[in-house]
Amino acid sequence: MxxxxxxxxxxxxxxxxxxxxxxxxxxxxxxxxxxxxxxxxxxxxxxxxxxxxxxxxxxxxxxxxxxxxxxxxxxxxxxxxxxxxxxxDTPLYDAIILGAGPAGLSAAIYTIRKLMKTLIISKDVGGQVTWTNDVDNYLGFSQVNAAELVAKFESHVKTFGVERVIGKNVGAIDLAGRIKRVTLEDGKTYYGKTVVIATGGSHRPLNVPGEKELLAKGVSYCSTCDAPLFDDADVAVVGGGNSALEAVLDLVNIARRIYLISLTPLTGDSFYQEKVRHSGKVEIFTECRPTRILGDNMVQGIEYQSLKTGEIHTIDVEGVFVEIGLLPNSSIFIDTLATNRKGEILVDKECRTGMAGVFACGDVTDVPYKQVVVAVGEGAKAALSAYEYLLNQK
Amino acid sequence: MEKKVKIYTTSGCHYCQQAKEFLTEKGVEFESCDVGADKAAFQEMKKISGGARSVPVISIGDWVIVGFEREEIEKALK
Known part of the structure; x- marks a missing residue:
C-alpha cells in the first residue's frame, strides 16, 4: 500500500x-x-x-x-x-523510562505528549507513595488516599496509551552509545534513544543482628501493611523523621505501647510530633542506637544503646518497624554514572547525568527533599530535557 | 486439578492489592481475607506460614509465600 x-x-x-x-x-x-x-x-x-x-x-x-x-x-x-x-521488529524507543513511581509516571506524561515513543519498565507501580496511607501535602488534594492517588497517576498515563513492562527487574544496561540498551533479567532487550532513570528508593535496613533473620516475623518496613497484625502488642518504631512518626500514628490505635527509638532528636514535622506526643501511648528515646533485634523465631525484644551514657538497654516488644530513610535504587548505574556517597545519582538542574541521553529524576537522584510533588516536577523536567536532547540530535 | 489459592491481606496494604491484581490478570480464582479484621484468619495465616506477622501471605496448593513475589507465585501456580 x-x-x-x-x-x-x-x-x-x-x-x-x-x-x-x-x-x-x-x-x-x-x-x-x-x-x-x-x-x-x-x-x-x-x-x-x-x-x-x-x-x-x-x-x-x-x-x-x-x-x-x-x-x-x-x-x-x-x-x-x-x-x-x-x-x-524490535522497536526503537525515543525514551525508556525506568520506574513507575510519581517521577517516572510524570516523565511519561511529558514524553508521550511530546509524541516520543515511550516505554516504561518497572518492578511495580506507585513506588514509595504506596508505603503510606494518606497523602496530605500534594497540591489540590487536602487529603487523599495514597492508593487512590497512584491509581489516578496510572490512569492518567494510561489515557495516552503508553507501553509498559511491569513486574520485571533490569539485569543489565548499556548507556554509553547513542542507542541505549536495557536488558531485563529474563533476557529480553529494549533499545532507546534516551533513558530516564526514575528508580526511586528502597527501605534502608538497620543492619543489626536479628533484623534479616526476623523479617516478616515481627520486623517490618511497611507499617500501613503490617500494623493491624500488632493488636494490643508492644512494639518499637526506629527512626525520627516523618516516616517513623507516620508509622507510630499507623500503630497508635492498634498497639498497646509504642517505643520510638531515634538516633537523633526527632526531625519530622512538628505537626506529626505533636500528634505522637499527645497520643499518651508513646515513649520516646532519642539519641539512642538500636544494636540488636532479639528473638528466636519471633521478635521478642530490641536492644539499644544510649549515645549519651553508653548504657545498653533492652525492651520487650513483639514488633520492630524500621523507618530510617532510603537507599537509592542505583546499584546497576553505579559503575557508569556519578553518584554521591549515599549512592544518589548526581544530576544538574536539567536532570542530566553527565552521560549523553541519560536523565534521572526523583528519589534516586541527589535532589533534596524526597516528596511526591518534587518527584513529579523532576519527572517533567527530565522528560523535557530528553525531548530537547533528541531535537538537538537531528 | 486447579490449585486452591488464598491470600491474606490487610486493608492498607498496597502490596496485597498488587498481588490480587496480579492473580486476577493471570486469570486465577482466589479467596481473600482481611487478617486485620478477622482474628481466626490471622491465626490460620500464622499457622500455615510458620509464624509470619507480615502481609501478604499467599497459599497456593501446598505452597505458602510470604510477601508479593511474582516469580514465586508463578512457580507455585505451575
Whole structure:
C-alpha cells in the first residue's frame, strides 16, 4: 500500500513524520503544499482539515504525525501498509523510562505528549507513595488516599496509551552509545534513544543482628501493611523523621505501647510530633542506637544503646518497624554514572547525568527533599530535557 | 486439578492489592481475607506460614509465600 504525505516548508511535524518514515525504511510520496495552492485545496477537500502534515495510506487518511506514532506503537501501521512481517521488529524507543513511581509516571506524561515513543519498565507501580496511607501535602488534594492517588497517576498515563513492562527487574544496561540498551533479567532487550532513570528508593535496613533473620516475623518496613497484625502488642518504631512518626500514628490505635527509638532528636514535622506526643501511648528515646533485634523465631525484644551514657538497654516488644530513610535504587548505574556517597545519582538542574541521553529524576537522584510533588516536577523536567536532547540530535 | 489459592491481606496494604491484581490478570480464582479484621484468619495465616506477622501471605496448593513475589507465585501456580 502506498503512503502519501502532504507537507509544507517550515512545518516541524512534517519533518518529524518524514524522519520517522525514513528511519523505518517506509517509502513515501511527498506533496509539498503552500496555503491557497491548488494541491492544498485538494488536500482540504479530501481531509476536511488544513493542518499539516496529512498522511494517506492508500485512499485512507490516517491523520498527522501523532497518529502515525500511535499507529506504529499499536502495530496497525504495518498492517495498513500490508507489511505484516514487520510486527516482530524490535522497536526503537525515543525514551525508556525506568520506574513507575510519581517521577517516572510524570516523565511519561511529558514524553508521550511530546509524541516520543515511550516505554516504561518497572518492578511495580506507585513506588514509595504506596508505603503510606494518606497523602496530605500534594497540591489540590487536602487529603487523599495514597492508593487512590497512584491509581489516578496510572490512569492518567494510561489515557495516552503508553507501553509498559511491569513486574520485571533490569539485569543489565548499556548507556554509553547513542542507542541505549536495557536488558531485563529474563533476557529480553529494549533499545532507546534516551533513558530516564526514575528508580526511586528502597527501605534502608538497620543492619543489626536479628533484623534479616526476623523479617516478616515481627520486623517490618511497611507499617500501613503490617500494623493491624500488632493488636494490643508492644512494639518499637526506629527512626525520627516523618516516616517513623507516620508509622507510630499507623500503630497508635492498634498497639498497646509504642517505643520510638531515634538516633537523633526527632526531625519530622512538628505537626506529626505533636500528634505522637499527645497520643499518651508513646515513649520516646532519642539519641539512642538500636544494636540488636532479639528473638528466636519471633521478635521478642530490641536492644539499644544510649549515645549519651553508653548504657545498653533492652525492651520487650513483639514488633520492630524500621523507618530510617532510603537507599537509592542505583546499584546497576553505579559503575557508569556519578553518584554521591549515599549512592544518589548526581544530576544538574536539567536532570542530566553527565552521560549523553541519560536523565534521572526523583528519589534516586541527589535532589533534596524526597516528596511526591518534587518527584513529579523532576519527572517533567527530565522528560523535557530528553525531548530537547533528541531535537538537538537531528 | 486447579490449585486452591488464598491470600491474606490487610486493608492498607498496597502490596496485597498488587498481588490480587496480579492473580486476577493471570486469570486465577482466589479467596481473600482481611487478617486485620478477622482474628481466626490471622491465626490460620500464622499457622500455615510458620509464624509470619507480615502481609501478604499467599497459599497456593501446598505452597505458602510470604510477601508479593511474582516469580514465586508463578512457580507455585505451575
Amino acid at each position: 502506498n503512503l502519501l504525505i502532504y507537507t509544507m516548508y517550515g512545518c516541524p511535524f512534517c519533518l518529524h513524520a518524514k524522519a520517522f518514515l525514513q528511519e523505518r525504511d517506509i517509502p513515501f510520496q511527498e506533496i509539498v503544499v503552500t496555503p491557497g495552492s491548488e494541491e492544498w485545496g485538494r488536500m482540504r477537500e479530501k481531509t476536511g482539515s488544513g493542518s499539516l502534515p496529512q498522511i494517506f495510506i492508500g485512499e485512507e487518511n490516517v491523520g498527522g504525525y501523532a497518529h502515525l506514532v500511535h499507529l506504529e506503537a499499536t502495530g496497525a501501521l504495518y498492517e495498513k501498509l500490508g507489511q505484516t512481517w514487520r510486527k516482530s
